[in-house]
Amino acid sequence: MSERVADVTRGVSWPSNGLTEIPFRLYTDPKQYQIEQERLFKGPTWNFLCLAAELPNPGDYVATTIGETAVIVTRDGAGKINAMVNRCAHRGNLLCLERRGNVKELSCIYHGWTYDLTGKLTGVAFEHGVKRQGGMPPEFRKDEHNLRRLRVAEFAGLVFSSFGDDTPDIRSYLGPKIAGGISRVLNRPARILGRSTQVLPNNWKLYAENVKDTYHASILHTFLTTFRINRLSQEGGIVMDDSGAHHFSYSKLDYALEDADYKAAALRSDSGFRLKDPSVIESIDEYGDGISVQILTVFPSMVLQQIRNTIAVRVIRPRGLEKTELEWLHLGFEDDDEAMTERRLRQGNLVGAAGYISMEDGCVGGFVQRAIRHNDEDSGVVMMGGYDAEPQPFRASEAAIRGFWKEYRALTGA
Amino acid sequence: MEDLAVRLGIHELIAAYVDCIDEDRLEDWPDFFVQQCRYVVTSRASHEAGLPHGVIYAASRGMLADRVTALRQANIFEPHHYRHIVGPTRIERVDETVAQVRSNFIAVRIMHDGEMHLFAAGRYLDRIDLTSQPYRFIERLVVLDSQKIDSLLVIPL
Numbered sequence: 001m002s003e004r005v006a007d008v009t010r011g012v013s014w015p016s017n018g019l020t021e022i023p024f025r026l027y028t029d030p031k032q033y034q035i036e037q038e039r040l041f042k043g044p045t046w047n048f049l050c051l052a053a054e055l056p057n058p059g060d061y062v063a064t065t066i067g068e069t070a071v072i073v074t075r076d077g078a079g080k081i082n083a084m085v086n087r088c089a090h091r092g093n094l095l096c097l098e099r100r101g102n103v104k105e106l107s108c109i110y111h112g113w114t115y116d117l118t119g120k121l122t123g124v125a126f127e128h129g130v131k132r133q134g135g136m137p138p139e140f141r142k143d144e145h146n147l148r149r150l151r152v153a154e155f156a157g158l159v160f161s162s163f164g165d166d167t168p169d170i171r172s173y174l175g176p177k178i179a180g181g182i183s184r185v186l187n188r189p190a191r192i193l194g195r196s197t198q199v200l201p202n203n204w205k206l207y208a209e210n211v212k213d214t215y216h217a218s219i220l221h222t223f224l225t226t227f228r229i230n231r232l233s234q235e236g237g238i239v240m241d242d243s244g245a246h247h248f249s250y251s252k253l254d255y256a257l258e259d260a261d262y263k264a265a266a267l268r269s270d271s272g273f274r275l276k277d278p279s280v281i282e283s284i285d286e287y288g289d290g291i292s293v294q295i296l297t298v299f300p301s302m303v304l305q306q307i308r309n310t311i312a313v314r315v316i317r318p319r320g321l322e323k324t325e326l327e328w329l330h331l332g333f334e335d336d337d338e339a340m341t342e343r344r345l346r347q348g349n350l351v352g353a354a355g356y357i358s359m360e361d362g363c364v365g366g367f368v369q370r371a372i373r374h375n376d377e378d379s380g381v382v383m384m385g386g387y388d389a390e391p392q393p394f395r396a397s398e399a400a401i402r403g404f405w406k407e408y409r410a411l412t413g414a
Numbered sequence: 415m416e417d418l419a420v421r422l423g424i425h426e427l428i429a430a431y432v433d434c435i436d437e438d439r440l441e442d443w444p445d446f447f448v449q450q451c452r453y454v455v456t457s458r459a460s461h462e463a464g465l466p467h468g469v470i471y472a473a474s475r476g477m478l479a480d481r482v483t484a485l486r487q488a489n490i491f492e493p494h495h496y497r498h499i500v501g502p503t504r505i506e507r508v509d510e511t512v513a514q515v516r517s518n519f520i521a522v523r524i525m526h527d528g529e530m531h532l533f534a535a536g537r538y539l540d541r542i543d544l545t546s547q548p549y550r551f552i553e554r555l556v557v558l559d560s561q562k563i564d565s566l567l568v569i570p571l
Contacts, residue, residue: 192465193465193466193467194456194460194465194466194467194468195457195459195460195465195467195561196457196460196467196469196561196563197561197562197563198562198563198565198566199562199563199564199565200565201564201565220490222488222489222490223484223488223489226484226487226488227480227484227488273483273487273488275476275480276476276477276479276480276483277473277474277476277477277479277480279473279474279477280477280480325562330467341466342473345466345467345468345471346471346473346477348467348468348471349470349471349472349477349481352469353469353563353565353566353567354455354469354470354563354566354567354568356484356488356489359489359491359566359567359568360489360490360491360566362565362566363490363491363492363565363566366565
């Protein structure tokens with residue numbers, strides 16, 4: 001045990017104290033991956049578990065992960081949400097095998113130990129033996145063998161959990177600007193439209209960076225320019241909390257002007273590529289503020305996306321050094337009428353594994369991973385827009401990526 | 415009216431569809447559908463839960479044509495193709511104008527460097543228009559057995 005701990009403290013060394021040089025070894029070093037599991041995912045961070053709406057009734061549970069650690073989230077009889085490790089206190093067996101369901105109690109299939117919905121050990125099969133033989137010694141105390149409980153916080157219908165006893169409360173963790181960005185999008189009860197998972201052939205941090213990288217958007221994703229959409233996009237910028245850990249980028253669009261422009265252009269014969277069915281981009285300004293894109297991250301692993309009228313939570317789930325599962329939770333709202341749902345479903349073509357403006361993110365991380373395999377002795381450079389992790393009123397910037405590394409270094413002690 | 419000619423017409427449609435995709439004649443792909451069609455790629459879990467979101471969600475032949483234009487002109491990905499294997503088609507219901515059928519399939523993805531793996535397994539749940547020749551899909555639901563998609567989905571299934 002002590003050997004493993006000693007091992008884990010030696011991570012990848014950084015070339016300087018700045019935030020602009022990122023060693024490639026961070027994406028290839030197995031020890032670094034261990035450090036991240038311990039100090040980020042099981043450290044003083046809040047990790048998204050599920051929507052509160054996924055647990056409407058007492059007994060509802062969702063089995064998920066924080067980093068690679070299996071956890072369970074339940075709604076108990078008192079209506080409270082609980083989170084605990086998905087590991088029986090007896091021999092370490094997985095308690096919940098299915099992704100979601102409804103149960104009266106949590107019971108282990110291996111030796112029949114049972115726990116209530118808060119993780120308290122309530123039953124041990126043959127605790128007093130069989131016919132007065134065997135059984136637990138008299139010193140055995142059930143209340144010393146509860147499931148490890150995790151802290152839970154709910155914000156705007158999102159359920160977060162933390163392993164850390166010292167993690168600040170969720171509002172302080174997010175800061176007012178990021179909390180405001182979340183509340184702006186999730187301003188009413190959400191409804192799940194669908195789920196999907198995109199398996200990325202790369203280290204999780206390559207995606208965490210990608211989603212904070214406003215520099216690549218119009219270069220890698222050429223759908224909008226090819227079809228001459230978004231020509232009228234207006235101001236935008238990057239907003240960050242004080243730590244730099246979380247961010248959102250946004251841009252505005254005059255929807256009515258775009259609609260008129262697109263229809264007028266369709267009548268001209270010189271217009272090159274045009275959508276045959278523009279309903280995939282036909283949007284309404286549902287928030288009334290003209291913001292057509294808002295991509296928000298909560299360190300280390302959650303993304304909240306509003307692209308026009310497509311709303312999604314994306315969760316970055318590390319699955320080994322070179323594999324990441326990106327879980328998409330596509331959302332609408334309870335007050336959507338049929339036309340609004342149809343609008344969201346059509347715009348859903350923009351995002352996800354087959355998304356017109358996102359599919360490339362499913363392969364580009366893999367290209368990086370292939371390029372740095374056994375070729376990782378150097379550092380990448382993130383200097384667009386300067387050296388700091390500060391908010392910026394423009395998007396040709398890597399400030400939010402620097403913010404990620406600032407927090408990463410603080411938590412990993414590097 | 416479920417006679418041999420109808421059965422053959424349905425089989426021809428289903429076979430020609432995967433041949434078109436696997437042989438990279440994607441410009442012909444939208445023509446397998448009626449004008450007001452539905453083509454949705456979803457997962458077994460979402461389908462059973464009644465969730466309407468599709469990884470691909472097309473509600474007109476125009477949207478299918480746009481998929482092809484985007485693939486050819488805009489989207490960036492490593493060259494690859496599929497080999498679909500479609501199992502026997504089961505005709506569930508048929509009347510004068512519409513047939514409702516289902517078929518199992520698997521699609522192997524072959525990358526440009528020869529790397530090859532099982533990309534998708536699932537069911538095609540189809541409603542087919544029998545009123546004109548050749549037959550066309552009114553609706554094709556592609557229900558993938560897994561909710562996980564490796565890297566990206568750009569060529570249709």
